[in-house]
Amino acid sequence: MAKIKVKHTLFFEFVKGLWDESPVFRQLLGMCPTLAVTTSAINGFSMGMATSFVLICSSVIISIVRKLIPSQVRIASYIVVIATFVTMADLFLKGNFPEISKALGPFVPLIVVNCIILGRAEVFASRHSVIPAFVDALGMGIGFILALTVLGTIREILGSGTIFGFLQFEPMVIMILPGGAFITLGLLIAFINYLKDKTKREEVAPACPVPYGSGASEVK
Amino acid sequence: MNKILKMIVVLTVIGIISGSVLAIMYQWSLPKIIENQIKSTNEAVFKVVPGTVKYKENSVDDLVYFDCFDGTGARIGTAILCSGNGYQGQIKLMVGVNADLTQFTGMAILEQLETPGLGAKIAEAKFQAQFKGLASRPPIEYVKGKSPSRPNEIEAITGATISSKAVVDIINKTVEQWLRLK
Numbered sequence: 001m002a003k004i005k006v007k008h009t010l011f012f013e014f015v016k017g018l019w020d021e022s023p024v025f026r027q028l029l030g031m032c033p034t035l036a037v038t039t040s041a042i043n044g045f046s047m048g049m050a051t052s053f054v055l056i057c058s059s060v061i062i063s064i065v066r067k068l069i070p071s072q073v074r075i076a077s078y079i080v081v082i083a084t085f086v087t088m089a090d091l092f093l094k095g096n097f098p099e100i101s102k103a104l105g106p107f108v109p110l111i112v113v114n115c116i117i118l119g120r121a122e123v124f125a126s127r128h129s130v131i132p133a134f135v136d137a138l139g140m141g142i143g144f145i146l147a148l149t150v151l152g153t154i155r156e157i158l159g160s161g162t163i164f165g166f167l168q169f170e171p172m173v174i175m176i177l178p179g180g181a182f183i184t185l186g187l188l189i190a191f192i193n194y195l196k197d198k199t200k201r202e203e204v205a206p207a208c209p210v211p212y213g214s215g216a217s218e219v220k
Numbered sequence: 221m222n223k224i225l226k227m228i229v230v231l232t233v234i235g236i237i238s239g240s241v242l243a244i245m246y247q248w249s250l251p252k253i254i255e256n257q258i259k260s261t262n263e264a265v266f267k268v269v270p271g272t273v274k275y276k277e278n279s280v281d282d283l284v285y286f287d288c289f290d291g292t293g294a295r296i297g298t299a300i301l302c303s304g305n306g307y308q309g310q311i312k313l314m315v316g317v318n319a320d321l322t323q324f325t326g327m328a329i330l331e332q333l334e335t336p337g338l339g340a341k342i343a344e345a346k347f348q349a350q351f352k353g354l355a356s357r358p359p360i361e362y363v364k365g366k367s368p369s370r371p372n373e374i375e376a377i378t379g380a381t382i383s384s385k386a387v388v389d390i391i392n393k394t395v396e397q398w399l400r401l402k
Contacts, residue, residue: 039336073227077234084238088245095252098260102331159336173337 010135017139023116024147025192030116033107034148035181044152046100050108052141054085055117059125063133066126078121086111154184268316268326269297280401295319300398304390307382309333315391317356327351339383350374359392
């Protein structure tokens with residue numbers, strides 16, 4: 001197990017989630033909620049918040065207990081930890097924001113199987129101490145919120161003619177139907193790839209979804 | 221052996237901790253969830269039978285309806301919970317009838333999954349308002365592309381006849397079922 005030890009600053013761990021390894025635009029993880037709930041900016045934002053809460057809490061907990069968990073049962077343990085936080089988030093939304101809970105429907109419980117969270121737990125939180133794990137989860141979480149909010153905003157403007165419930169245009173119905181989600185996401189990814197090609201040609205960007213220097217390919 | 225024991229212990233401990241945390245969380249949020257449900261039922265009942273001050277919930281078989289009373293305790297109507305299939309999924313709605321069963325007093329869509337921009341218009345105030353003052357007998361009918369001419373007719377939403385028809389059918393079916401109970 002020759003592990004290449006690359007030391008990264010906390011700032012790097014935070015920023016990579018926002019742009020270089022953005023969970024939605026670069027790693028293409030968590031596509032199900034990304035496509036399904038972003039019919040409006042507020043839905044996208046709420047979904048992002050709920051997912052980030054689960055991501056940050058479970059990354060921290062997994063990082064704390066990482067040395068106690070035998071590797072054979074690690075996935076089962078992670079899922080239980082994740083499921084606990086998802087249920088908490090679900091109950092919290094149902095109790096305090098019934099409207100949002102109704103709009104997100106089954107996608108809140110489905111955070112359990114969101115690959116961003118299990119992905120971060122497996123490749124990052126289980127191999128790093130608490131602070132880097134927290135910062136990594138925070139960066140990924142904010143990256144996810146940003147992506148969902150941007151997608152939701154674009155679809156809301158074009159599809160319903162409103163922004164966060166304000167403003168009025170003549171709407172384009174396709175944009176809030178499933179087809180609109182694919183069109184918007186595809187164009188956004190194309191645009192980001194274009195920017196990336198233009199600006200960061202000489203810098204070696206990690207090939208996603210394998211995270212930078214975390215030894216994700218190692219087999220135990 | 222040692223390894224197996226460790227796995228069992230770790231998973232059990234994680235399970236116990238997560239179970240306890242969830243139990244506490246559930247107890248904390250349950251009253252709020254119930255409160256929200258009551259609030260949304262209240263809103264719907266007060267909307268479909270205007271003037272309601274208090275109501276009594278009844279359920280016979282799987283039919284749920286609310287007898288509505290005004291401030292003096294006189295029965296002013298009934299709000300009936302209806303559900304059935306729409307174009308894309310279940311539609312849940314509530315419809316109000318006045319005390320002598322001659323007129324609908326209002327309709328509110330509670331849940332729907334119709335096409336946004338087309339069928340979803342059944343949840344808009346304009347469509348729902350058509351049910352206010354609609355004659356309850358004979359059964360509701362819908363007309364397309366023209367203004368309703370008879371007291372039991374509503375105008376279907378352009379481009380969403382299936383959704384409009386679904387609402388009408390759901391109401392007719394449930395009201396029929398409810399009348400048979402009487």
